[in-house]
Amino acid sequence: MVAILNRMRSLGVSERRVRVERDSWILMQALDPHVMPQRIRDKNAGFDDPETTRLYLACDRSVDWDPHDPRLERLIDDLDAWEIKHARDSERFQRGH
Numbered sequence: 823m824v825a826i827l828n829r830m831r832s833l834g835v836s837e838r839r840v841r842v843e844r845d846s847w848i849l850m851q852a853l854d855p856h857v858m859p860q861r862i863r864d865k866n867a868g869f870d871d872p873e874t875t876r877l878y879l880a881c882d883r884s885v886d887w888d889p890h891d892p893r894l895e896r897l898i899d900d901l902d903a904w905e906i907k908h909a910r911d912s913e914r915f916q917r918g919h
Contacts, residue, residue, distance in 0.1 A: 823847045823858075826865050833875060839882045877904055 823844075830840050851858055868874045880897050887894060 823851075823862065826862060826869075829866070829869060833869065834879060836882050836885075838885070873904065877901060 826847075827840050827844055830843065831837075835843075847858075850861065868878070877897075877900060880900070884891075884894060884897055
């Protein structure tokens with residue numbers, strides 16, 4: 823977990839987001855420690871993907887944007903496209919393709 827938080831810092835994630843992640847990881851560990859190894863692998867894999875990292879950083883920065891900022895609409899569209907692509911990839915993986 824510490825390595826992921828340090829990786830987030832090295833990617834430029836805000837300290838505010840790092841603290842939220844840290845608190846979330848602590849809660850997950852307390853609730854279901856058996857899932858932690860897979861969650862850590864998944865988080866690292868996400869940061870290995872440039873598009874996922876770009877969107878993660880954009881979401882982190884968007885917290886301070888005005889709600890009417892036109893960048894939010896573009897970010898929402900990008901997140902929707904990411905979700906659709908990854909849902910499709912996940913379905914293929916589950917079917918064994």
